[in-house]
Amino acid sequence: MPHWQNSDERAGKQHMKIVVDENIPMAQRCFGQLAEVVAVPGRDMDPALLKDADALVVRSITKVNEALLSGSSVKFVGTATIGVDHIDQAWLAANNIAFTSAPGCNARSVVEYVVAALMELEVIRDFKLDGKSIGIVGVGNVGSRLRAVCQSLGLKVLACDPLRQAAGETGLVSSDEAWQADIVTLHVPYSMDGPHATHHLADFQRISDMVQGGVLINTSRGSVVNNMGLSRALDQRYDLSVILDVWEGEPFVNIELANQVDIATPHIAGYSYDGKVRGTWMIYQALCQHFGVEACLTEAELIDRKLNLILDTRPDQAASPSCARDIVSRIYDIREDDLGLRTSLQLSREKRAFGFDALRKHYRVRREFPTVVLRGIDYLQSVMNESEFNRLQALGLLME
Numbered sequence: 001m002p003h004w005q006n007s008d009e010r011a012g013k014q015h016m017k018i019v020v021d022e023n024i025p026m027a028q029r030c031f032g033q034l035a036e037v038v039a040v041p042g043r044d045m046d047p048a049l050l051k052d053a054d055a056l057v058v059r060s061i062t063k064v065n066e067a068l069l070s071g072s073s074v075k076f077v078g079t080a081t082i083g084v085d086h087i088d089q090a091w092l093a094a095n096n097i098a099f100t101s102a103p104g105c106n107a108r109s110v111v112e113y114v115v116a117a118l119m120e121l122e123v124i125r126d127f128k129l130d131g132k133s134i135g136i137v138g139v140g141n142v143g144s145r146l147r148a149v150c151q152s153l154g155l156k157v158l159a160c161d162p163l164r165q166a167a168g169e170t171g172l173v174s175s176d177e178a179w180q181a182d183i184v185t186l187h188v189p190y191s192m193d194g195p196h197a198t199h200h201l202a203d204f205q206r207i208s209d210m211v212q213g214g215v216l217i218n219t220s221r222g223s224v225v226n227n228m229g230l231s232r233a234l235d236q237r238y239d240l241s242v243i244l245d246v247w248e249g250e251p252f253v254n255i256e257l258a259n260q261v262d263i264a265t266p267h268i269a270g271y272s273y274d275g276k277v278r279g280t281w282m283i284y285q286a287l288c289q290h291f292g293v294e295a296c297l298t299e300a301e302l303i304d305r306k307l308n309l310i311l312d313t314r315p316d317q318a319a320s321p322s323c324a325r326d327i328v329s330r331i332y333d334i335r336e337d338d339l340g341l342r343t344s345l346q347l348s349r350e351k352r353a354f355g356f357d358a359l360r361k362h363y364r365v366r367r368e369f370p371t372v373v374l375r376g377i378d379y380l381q382s383v384m385n386e387s388e389f390n391r392l393q394a395l396g397l398l399m400e
């Protein structure tokens, strides 16, 4: 395999062109080894730009289909995301264009979003996580990781996934059972066809039938929840709490609905720094393989060590934490995302969509819990009650 490491060899490869979404971190570092990299906003990808390109690497906002690629020289498409509903995979296959996504790349980030949201709910609502049941709908990369964390947190997990059940996986419940849990969280791909289509999986009736004081969380795709149906249900069910990261019609957000829900964020559940870098790296690996080049960068090499996070919790350091949420919010403060979206919704109608995109484009560095070193663990154990300390232990932080 060629291994283009020196600049002469790289220069010889400049005839290849890779078009990438400008919001893909480390794109130049990874793909620049192979080709000329042209970075553009994901919503501005057009056929003229792609006509002479060899590869295209997108995120979820670019629809990749015949209209975009017909007549182009693109032979490889990658999406640095988990979701693939923006890709016409059948058309790509029929036209001999290789395709790869980044399964699981930001799954941990979504899990941490859900945990942070539930801990926040304990502050903003009359809600206590202890002793609750959680229905996890969809037990793939995100759902299975979430199940493990929820079990460590002592929640009763009711996981449902009819496709996995049909394939013989045990320990799953029916959809109806999962929807009777205190908390219902959706982790399914978006699909409009087939027996397990997820379009409007959560509709007015499903939501209206939730248990008293129930919590609904959607981090999958906006249209998995019928947004109008949810809004109508909430008109009658003030007792329900809702956390929405994804919206029908993004980058537009239904303002009335946003005002009804407890936590509203701009599709950033998967936006950990680690998850994004991992997504780029996975596509880089696949692209190297496709073009017969040896991948010479490791995932770890892409992580900027200056961004490593050490939290010292001892009394002479920052304010003393009394509960797990105090620590979680220092690593990932979900209120910043909620406030950002709500502030953007006060912009004029024309600017709101730009506001949504801008929040995502300029997203802060958010590290995943297992990369964070937590110092002063003996001290924490002495100041926290046992159940809070146990919660903290369930989160996978590196404790010293």
Ligand SMILES: NC(=O)c1ccc[n+]([C@@H]2O[C@H](COP(=O)([O-])OP(=O)(O)OC[C@H]3O[C@@H](n4cnc5c(N)ncnc54)[C@H](O)[C@@H]3O)[C@@H](O)[C@H]2O)c1
Pocket (backbone or CB within 6 Å): 082, 083, 084, 103, 104, 106, 107, 110, 137, 138, 139, 140, 141, 142, 143, 160, 161, 162, 163, 164, 187, 188, 189, 190, 196, 197, 198, 201, 219, 220, 221, 245, 246, 267, 268, 269, 270, 271
């Ligand atoms: N908000 C974000 O930032 C963010 C980040 C990552 C992923 N996502 C979304 O979350 C989705 C799930 O991610 P994942 O990595 O777990 O995907 P995955 O493909 O690994 O798992 C999805 C699971 O859902 C199951 N499923 C399919 N239809 C179902 C149905 N009708 N009822 C119950 N289960 C069903 C599948 O069998 C599969 O096990 C992605 O497709 C993506 O759209 C959003």
Ligand SMILES: O=C(O)[C@H](O)[C@H](O)COP(=O)(O)O
Pocket (backbone or CB within 6 Å): 023, 059, 060, 061, 080, 081, 082, 083, 084, 106, 267, 270, 271, 360
């Ligand atoms: O499917 C995914 O991986 C996520 O929804 C992803 O984080 C969305 O981010 P985007 O591609 O829109 O930047």
